[in-house]
Amino acid sequence: MTTTSAASGNGESPGTTAGTASRRKAGLAAATACIGALALAAATPSAAQETEEPSVWDGVYSAQQAERGKKLYEATCARCHGEDLSGANARPLAGESFIRDWGGLKLDGVLTRAKTMPPGASGALGEAGYVDIIAYVLEVNEFPHGEAELTAERAGDVLVYGVDGPDAVPNFAMVQVVGCLSRDDRTWIVTDGSEPIRTRDPDASTGDVLALTQAMALGGNTFELMYVFPDPDPYEGHRVEAKGFLIRRDEDPGALDAINVTAVASLEAACRP
Numbered sequence: 001m002t003t004t005s006a007a008s009g010n011g012e013s014p015g016t017t018a019g020t021a022s023r024r025k026a027g028l029a030a031a032t033a034c035i036g037a038l039a040l041a042a043a044t045p046s047a048a049q050e051t052e053e054p055s056v057w058d059g060v061y062s063a064q065q066a067e068r069g070k071k072l073y074e075a076t077c078a079r080c081h082g083e084d085l086s087g088a089n090a091r092p093l094a095g096e097s098f099i100r101d102w103g104g105l106k107l108d109g110v111l112t113r114a115k116t117m118p119p120g121a122s123g124a125l126g127e128a129g130y131v132d133i134i135a136y137v138l139e140v141n142e143f144p145h146g147e148a149e150l151t152a153e154r155a156g157d158v159l160v161y162g163v164d165g166p167d168a169v170p171n172f173a174m175v176q177v178v179g180c181l182s183r184d185d186r187t188w189i190v191t192d193g194s195e196p197i198r199t200r201d202p203d204a205s206t207g208d209v210l211a212l213t214q215a216m217a218l219g220g221n222t223f224e225l226m227y228v229f230p231d232p233d234p235y236e237g238h239r240v241e242a243k244g245f246l247i248r249r250d251e252d253p254g255a256l257d258a259i260n261v262t263a264v265a266s267l268e269a270a271c272r273p
Ligand code: HEC
Pocket: 073, 076, 077, 078, 079, 080, 081, 089, 090, 091, 092, 093, 097, 098, 101, 110, 113, 114, 117, 118, 119, 125, 133
């Protein structure tokens, strides 16, 4: 976990939450790393000594490993996820939905999920077997192979993203934004909003993630908030974090992008764009 002095100077944080009760915290680390990188970039340019994080485009598995993974996959997974990974009787593990599910997150998220498979026999293949299958999944998704083999440890460093680049957040992905909460008639909106970043945690940020969220820069984006409950009336005019599912409305030039809200939390009782 990256700690950064960027977290200071955030003043009082009411940390109050409108939204869902505590749920799954899986993937928090990935979200943290993501926000961490952003906060560092925004607040401490001198932190450039941080080595650039590896991604699935950097040849993080070997061809031989993918070959081993293919055999395991065909024997254990193909009957549900399809010979071509397109998801015959379960979720696709290739193509657009792979990026939608895992883009912006670290590769160990997929690995952790794969280890619960097949249903009813989780862990049956041993860690190395699952890592080999992930290598095969990367190959089918047309990420290049390299010399070294993927390891479970390394998977924790490797960022997943598609051809549109690391910053492209797919439609319907769970995201986090920071911005100023205001109201347009009966619609809640976030103005001066940051770029949306991926998260796996639907709840209001806490702990280290909250500190990094406090340090996130505002931006030029406006989002309509959908299904905010309870009514965030007390936070009108506050700097807030909003989390939920991103709904892009590119086809309709008049419409704002929206967030189908899972949590809205106040970061500060004022908002200074
Ligand atoms: C008996 C059918 C079945 C078998 C066999 C099976 N899976 Fe699954 N898998 C599922 C179902 C059902 C889901 C959940 C689908 C959903 O989330 O909608 C799932 C989900 C997943 C996910 C999460 C996908 C995502 O994007 O959220 C991964 C990764 C995965 N399986 C990998 C594997 C691997 C690797 C194997 C072989 C070791 C395997 N599965 C074998 C049925 C199966």
